[in-house]
Amino acid sequence: MKSVAEQMSIYEAYHRNPWNKATHFVGIPVIVFSILIPLSWLAVPVGHLPLTAAMAVTAVVLGYYFALDTALAAGMTAFLLPALYLAHAVAQWPMLAGGAMFAGFFVGGWIVQFIGHVVFEKRKPAFTDNLFQLIIGPLFICAELYYLFGCKHALREEVKRLDAARPTP
Secondary structure: OOOHHHHHHHHHOOOOOHHHHHHHHHHHHHHHHHHHHHHHHOEEEEOOEEEEHHHHHHHHHHHHHHHHOHHHHHHHHHHHHHHHHHHHHHHOOOHHHHHHHHHHHHHHHHHHHHHHHHHHHOOOOHHHOOOOHHHHHHHHHHHHHHHHOOOOHHHHHHHHHHHHHOOOO
């Protein structure tokens, strides 16, 4: 398994422009939330509680994040648990309303992402070369927030070092 710094340096190579990164602060959380809505429709009753695909996917992704970096995973948990709760609430709406919420957030989030890449970065997104980067994107944004608050200096330096050593994709 690649280290968190290795994963993030790959992502960093596609996200050098600060305006592109700014679009990702909006687009990525919106897309993640939107995906949790239809995953919340897929539920199996376990006792008095439903076990949803959104819960299972969130648990698996958080497990991976915790394997990479505990502090970043804690930050992702602080985002994902409320997002999961809200997505579950939206999933209880009538299908047309919940579907419209999913579609609007999903399409809107991707529009913001592609504006960042086309207008500002002028290059394709990382996931076009490696689909796994879709899992790394949210963690990358979480790390960027940590950096903004003066945390995770060693990780930031290691990501920069690895990124500088990598040929431009």
